[in-house]
Amino acid sequence: MRVFNFSSGPSALPLPVLEQAAREMPDANGTGQSVMEMSHRSKEFSAIIGETEALIRELMGIPDNYRVLFLQGGASLQFAMIPLNLGAVEPGAARKNAAFVETGVWAKKAAAEASKYLDARTLASSADREYTCIPAAPKPAPDAAYYHVTWNNTIVGTKWTIYPDTGAVPLAADISSCILSEPLNVSRFGILYAGAQKNLGPAGTTVVIIRDDLIGRAPSWVPVMLRYDTHAEEGSRYNTPPCYGIYMIGLVLKWLKAAGGLPAMAKINAEKAELLYTYLEQSRHFRSPVEKTARSLMNIPFVPVESGAAKRKEIEERFVREAAAAGLVNLAGHRLVGGMRASIYNAMPVEGVKALTAFMARFEAGL
């Protein structure tokens, strides 16, 4: 029996995708081989990576002057690759600066990693509000190498809703936990990146969408594998890419296209989020800690209203345990913030959220 999996990542994949992958496991598309066994330079795999890129371009409306790269190292490696490629300088040259907005743990990590290679300036932070809102975004210095934001904050459940005005400074955004969840104007960004393990496919692939003019800026000392020009010139096949993961992303994208693409996804995602937020509004025992204007569609944390810490913890543990027994798994909040969190990515059906709110009502009745 399949459970409703509310994990923040790796997370649930659409069942038809898993079933298709299972069918094609020993013999993909009449080739007599699994995709896992194919040479990454074969014509069969070339067709897979080509189709996957074409689909992501079509679904996201990626303009022609952007490259799509399939890399490894997770979103975390992009915290280093972006400064290494856009802001690092040759030895002896004056250090550059880059701008950051601190909206949570991942945003902070991106700035900390960048500070090894440039002057990382945090222009605004919502740390004093426990990251429950998105702060107003000040303009960067005109000579900033880039301006970094975490578009959807997986742990605290906030998201950006307005594109910050960065002037001519390229906007870099971590869209790991919201890629393909709703339309995004790619042309407002210089670079976008996402680890695959939430809305795209299995862990192991990172999708990077980068504007042409930002490629080829890395100083000579940056290792070959960490340079965007290396991967752009070689069509993401400078070395062996995560072939099976790319194939799985392709299957997810086909599923998404058949479901109506991003406008349809946005509608379903809004409906799912609305169900849960509306439930929380009327709940006597749980509440959303996030400011209304900044609420994520993908990650919805909630906490007991109880004021005593010990009692709160007891309720949380019981909730997570009993929910799991009812087939609703991975509802514990991130270890850094506690509480509960429902991650309701594209693959989570409306029925999963309805099952969750029904369980919450039963649970509350027993408190």
Ligand SMILES: Cc1ncc(COP(=O)(O)O)c(C=O)c1O
């Ligand atoms: C917004 C965001 N950025 C970065 C990461 C780190 O991603 P990875 O594990 O792919 O390095 C995560 C992981 O959950 C995330 O949610």
